[in-house]
Amino acid sequence: MIGVALVDDQSLFRAGIRMLVDSQPDMRIIGEAGDGRAGITLVDQERPDIVLMDIRMPVMDGIEATREILTRPDPPRIIMLTTFDLDEAAARAIRGGASGFLLKDADPEFLLAAIRGVHTGSSVIAAAETRELFAHYADRKPVPEVFARLTEREREIFGLAARGLNNAEIAAREFLSEATVKTHISRILTKLALRDRVQLVVFAHDHGLTG
Structure with a gap:
């Protein structure tokens, strides 16, 4: 069973995602939080496999929360949620260790497939969109x-x-x-x-x- 934590400040959006995820036989929502700081506490308490993390939230945004969560031993995989196709904040989060990003209006089946793919470590979320994101926010460095x-x-x-x-x-x-x-x-x-x-x-x- 894939344990999913949902961190988003929109309660209606959270309710919809909970209904979708909990309808699946292989995953469930194990907790929700409305801001990044509460999301960190949730992760520490519930130890989810996957975190769906909104980028823009009050108290603490998803970027900072993701950065802190990924300092934990054996952290969960984090999928950033964004309303923008090309979001510089999403690019920063992924460079910081998040496993990818999803648009909030993504098709439900795509969201579920993304959760399963990230859980197994075998998939890049929205590969074309990820490539476009980093082509847009290129930060060229010398090849190590x-x-x-x-x-x-x-x-x-x-x-x-x-x-x-x-x-x-x-x-x-x-x-x-x-x-x-x-x-x-x-x-x-x-x-x-x-x-x-x-x-x-x-x-x-x-x-x-x-x-």
Whole structure:
């Protein structure tokens, strides 16, 4: 069962998300909070797997709350909620360790799929939107020396993953098994000290490695 915490200052929005999530057999809302500070307390008390975190809230916004939550041992994965397609605050949150972002008016099935995908660590949320977000808010830095630790094959896989291809798509393109692709991705993340594929996309855009 996937435990989901919902942090948003709009009670009507929270009620709708609770109804949607609780209707699923494999997930449930384990708590709600109306601001970032209360969200931190909720996470500490309930230890959710996933946090749906609004960006703009009173008392403490979602960016600061996310930053603090991610300092905890074994923190939950955090999905930022935003009303804007290209939101600089969302970009900052993802660079800080959030697992991605969703528009508040996203299709319900997409939201549920995003929760499941982030829980397994196998999906980038809205890959096209994530790429566009970081292309828009580019913050180019020199390529770190650690990138040279990747093998030629790992660099090829890195490039495809950075463009938003999933394991099945990479496997078909490179004539590999999905298991082999998964192993490559795992090694790439380890070598680059990245948490997940969303962070891989961020890394690629921040260092101009998406070409």
